[in-house]
Amino acid sequence: MSRRVLLVGGSSDIGLAIARAFGPPVVGVGLTPCADPAFASYLVADCSSSDVASDVVARAARELGGLDVVVLAAAIMPVAPAHTTSDTQWRSALGAALDSAFFVCRAALPLLGEGSAIVAVSSVNAFLAAPGVPAYAAAKAGLEGLVRQLALEYGPRGIRVNAVAPGLIGGETVPDSAAGYPLGRTGRPEEVAAAVTFLADASFVTGVVLPVDGGLSIASPAAFVRPDLRARWLQD
Template identity: 60%
Template sequence: MSGRGVLVVGASSPIAVAIAEAFAAPDAGGARTAGGGDQVAGGGDRVAGVALEQPPTPPYQVALAADCSTAAGAQAAVDATVEAFGRLDVLVLAAAVMPVAPVTETTDEQWRAGLDATLGTAFAVCRAALPRLPRGAAIVAVSSVNATLAAPGLPAYAAAKAGLEGLIRQLALEYGPAGVRVNAVAPGMIGNADLPHVTDGYPLGRVGTPADVAGAVHYLASAAAGFVTGAVLPVDGGLSIASPAAYLRPDLRARFLPD
């Protein structure tokens, strides 16, 4: 693991920072990380992130400012990471926005923003990065349970995440022969621990943390997952396996939920 170059796209979010920390941690082998724009670069393995316009702060070693939903911005972020680290081994796709509105009230701008931030960015960055990725490299995308589980008011976000998972499978198929693995994680609710009623829908009895997501991303990028590609790993405390009846019917709730 030591010495890899890692680019985190969408690096300013709590989940992205936790991911960068997982790669940069000394016990992780010290990857180098980069980030910028909304993406950043940082340390351990070396980590770069995209869309921070200030000097890099831990866990990032390189801070990049680029609109990675565009071909030029994506290419600039990839080139800057390779220039800084001499290599790019892991690409983490964590950029997203979540417009909240019913379909009939979703504006054209919200629709485009939701798709561009997640799906457009993923496509542009992968297209720029794939020629630079060596055999043994890994791409890990941050999807969401909303790619498969509908929730009110999230048409753009859900469509973007579903498209992201389709893109991940396509890339895994096409670039497997080149030795590049491509996977995704699908988190449930992350944070919001101050909403106790929310945990009722999670078999593990709690919502997730950024560190939960980071651990799964780090695993999928590691040699331990060397025969895993094209997979979407739920990181949702069991939310996606639970029948709604288990929570809606009092007789079923009584079987496993405490009074």
């Protein structure tokens, strides 16, 4: 079934995979131009501004004749410890992932009806701490809180709101010395896209954050830090 999709943050590898997984018609939006044929059209805009986000939603709805799915995949990840994170880095991370999500949702919710869906792309960094990404982690954790809130408030209108939380996405095999992934590798963009389209279609699922992380979030750190447990895990 063809769904009218607005994809925010469409030019990344994950964003492009999501657009291709949905198929037409998809209107994309991002900070840089993208001419990929997966998009019916692509708008260059910064949705961390409320006025811009409202305009983007209105333009997408006009072009598509309405909206069925909104995907929130925009993100910026400054890498710096908290004590050297600048105001600009902090605001850029929250603006890309959280402000844009809220402003787009606020504009889109009046246009969404029974059976529609919002799917956000979060990250395992929202609930698994890693060094050097305080702004990104805070933005993604806030995004997950927003997902749950919107799912509760708009469920009675038949609007479902969910998120996926990818781990490392690249597809390469994780070196033995860094094998925190039970599946033995990092993920691929199309695997995240498959989870996004699943949540867009899952008619009795709302308010969830689905890890797409190769099992990373279920593994105790001891399993790959302690040599005896590492040996037990990796034995044939």
